[in-house]
Amino acid sequence: MKNYAKMSSTYAPTLKEDPAEAELASHRLLLRAGMIRKTAAGLYSYLPLAWRSLRKIEEVIREEMEAIGAQEMLVPMVTPAELWYDSGRWQQYGPELMRMEDRHGREFCLGPTHEETFTDLVRNELRSYKQLPVTLYQIQDKFRDEMRPRFGLMRGREFIMKDAYSFDATPEGMQRSYEEQKDAYARICERCGLKALPVVADSGQIGGDTSVEYMALADAGEAELVWCDCGFAADTEAATAGICVVEGESGELEKVLTPECSSIADLATFLGVPEAQTRKALAIVTGEGKPAVVFVPGDHEMNDVKAEHAFGEFHLMSDEEIELYGLVKGFIGPVGLPQGVAAYADESLRDSQWWIVGANQKDNHYVHANLGRDFAIAQACWVDVATAQEGDACPRCGKPLHGARGIEVSQVFQLGTKYSQAMGATFMDEDGKEKPFQMGCYGIGVSRTLQAVVEQHFDEHGICWPVCVAPYEVEVIPLDNKGEVAEVAARIATEAVEAGLEVVLDDRKERAGVKFADADLMGYPYQVVLGRRGVKSGTAEVKNRATGERVDVPLDEVASWLANAIVPQRA
Numbered sequence: 001m002k003n004y005a006k007m008s009s010t011y012a013p014t015l016k017e018d019p020a021e022a023e024l025a026s027h028r029l030l031l032r033a034g035m036i037r038k039t040a041a042g043l044y045s046y047l048p049l050a051w052r053s054l055r056k057i058e059e060v061i062r063e064e065m066e067a068i069g070a071q072e073m074l075v076p077m078v079t080p081a082e083l084w085y086d087s088g089r090w091q092q093y094g095p096e097l098m099r100m101e102d103r104h105g106r107e108f109c110l111g112p113t114h115e116e117t118f119t120d121l122v123r124n125e126l127r128s129y130k131q132l133p134v135t136l137y138q139i140q141d142k143f144r145d146e147m148r149p150r151f152g153l154m155r156g157r158e159f160i161m162k163d164a165y166s167f168d169a170t171p172e173g174m175q176r177s178y179e180e181q182k183d184a185y186a187r188i189c190e191r192c193g194l195k196a197l198p199v200v201a202d203s204g205q206i207g208g209d210t211s212v213e214y215m216a217l218a219d220a221g222e223a224e225l226v227w228c229d230c231g232f233a234a235d236t237e238a239a240t241a242g243i244c245v246v247e248g249e250s251g252e253l254e255k256v257l258t259p260e261c262s263s264i265a266d267l268a269t270f271l272g273v274p275e276a277q278t279r280k281a282l283a284i285v286t287g288e289g290k291p292a293v294v295f296v297p298g299d300h301e302m303n304d305v306k307a308e309h310a311f312g313e314f315h316l317m318s319d320e321e322i323e324l325y326g327l328v329k330g331f332i333g334p335v336g337l338p339q340g341v342a343a344y345a346d347e348s349l350r351d352s353q354w355w356i357v358g359a360n361q362k363d364n365h366y367v368h369a370n371l372g373r374d375f376a377i378a379q380a381c382w383v384d385v386a387t388a389q390e391g392d393a394c395p396r397c398g399k400p401l402h403g404a405r406g407i408e409v410s411q412v413f414q415l416g417t418k419y420s421q422a423m424g425a426t427f428m429d430e431d432g433k434e435k436p437f438q439m440g441c442y443g444i445g446v447s448r449t450l451q452a453v454v455e456q457h458f459d460e461h462g463i464c465w466p467v468c469v470a471p472y473e474v475e476v477i478p479l480d481n482k483g484e485v486a487e488v489a490a491r492i493a494t495e496a497v498e499a500g501l502e503v504v505l506d507d508r509k510e511r512a513g514v515k516f517a518d519a520d521l522m523g524y525p526y527q528v529v530l531g532r533r534g535v536k537s538g539t540a541e542v543k544n545r546a547t548g549e550r551v552d553v554p555l556d557e558v559a560s561w562l563a564n565a566i567v568p569q570r571a
Contacts, residue, residue, distance in 0.1 A: 070137050113163060294385060
């Protein structure tokens with residue numbers, strides 16, 4: 001028979017002061033509430049209270065995966081390098097991949113994701129279209145050697161992740177599997193108490209043609225996104241938006257002395273024009289080692305992810321490289337670029353004829369620079385590299401986009417045959433022909449979801465857990481640890497457990513103020529406060545942690561009152 005837990009024996013070492021290392025409220029509160037502890041940069045231990053919440057998140061995931069026929073299993077975290085050589089990702093993945101050798105000199109890696117392992121698993125087992133579709137998933141630790149692990153569980157090196165892989169016979173089948181997972185992910189976010197948007201995303205190192213992220217909206221989120229009332233939403237790394245370009249004035253090409261105006265802001269102020277009327281120049285060296293200058297609207301930035309798609313593994317020129325290629329830092333323009341330096345421009349500028357640009361001479365800019373008359377951009381040099389931002393036009397309906405920040409908690413990918421083709425994973429179709437599997441992959445950051453929930457549910461006193469993922473649903477707080485108050489409190493706790501609730505009793509020999517502060521910090525959804533006056537009057541005070549509402553409830557009705565309030569809120 002289940003019993004209530006006791007705070008006196010619960011390992012939850014709280015902190016009175018905010019940890020200096022914690023930048024986000026959620027990170028700070030998880031540390032202060034005794035739920036996680038840092039072992040090393042990007043490595044955290046999950047203490048008992050956090051572990052209870054993580055298990056609840058995992059159970060929501062399992063229920064939703066089972067509902068769509070996905071099958072849970074487990075593969076090794078350590079992956080042999082030859083599988084990554086098969087897929088071509090051993091070198092592509094970069095330094096985030098933790099590589100190692102065993103005592104025999106054989107290469108392995110700690111899995112940051114497991115496309116290769118699952119593809120290898122089925123390539124000699126699923127031989128016929130009659131065995132498809134199949135979706136397999138696991139919940140497992142992953143490891144990525146992040147250069148700058150930060151924000152607690154948001155960007156750790158070791159983290160808990162649910163990853164699933166679907167194998168279909170046709171693109172249409174893959175699309176159905178993808179849509180099922182996408183819908184399940186929306187339900188998982190909702191059941192975990194997260195307000196999340198599905199946004200168009202870049203596929204990154206996973207690859208594939210189509211990807212959607214679920215972003216938990218949060219002011220402190222790492223990711224920037226844009227969204228529209230029509231339903232469009234996208235990560236700014238992937239969004240293609242209608243940028244409103246402000247045209248410069250027409251006229252003869254004119255060189256203007258612009259002393260100390262090496263930034264767009266300074267130039268716009270000096271000329272008395274909006275920044276959008278100027279053109280920003282970014283000097284790069286492409287992945288092929290060639291010098292180039294990329295022009296974007298003056299009020300926008302170049303997006304690194306988009307630029308990598310356009311130029312490969314490019315880098316911004318150093319001051320030494322700028323000088324080497326004959327460029328003038330802060331005054332670069334398309335008119336009279338040094339020989340051998342290619343000019344690229346963002347697609348948004350294609351119809352813009354009149355530009356304000358650097359003159360390739362210190363303290364000088366050109367006004368009335370005309371595209372076609374004074375300089376040219378080759379057809380192949382128009383690229384989509386500008387970062388979408390608030391106020392740009394929605395690509396779907398044309399209305400101005402809203403800006404927001406978010407925490408990526410999950411992502412779904414359409415892989416197609418990217419891995420199956422490379423790794424020779426095929427099946428026999430209806431016509432007796434060997435074909436590569438059509439694949440999808442689907443990931444949820446379980447530990448990241450835990451912190452995202454806190455980031456959306458806290459106040460100045462601590463965490464406000466939604467019932468669905470709270471470590472315990474009810475905390476009973478006796479204001480006297482002996483005599484009739486303690487006895488009645490224990491009875492209420494027992495009755496609440498018998499009503500099917502998860503209960504912790506604060507039986508510690510602490511002052512009432514300490515108990516109240518810890519209860520708010522740890523964020524149990526409902527607090528039952530009982531003192532001598534309550535015992536005499538036959539009532540207990542029940543506090544809703546999220547709303548602060550307090551209700552006096554007869555002692556013999558507390559358990560049923562709580563059950564009526566809590567059960568409907570469960571995931």
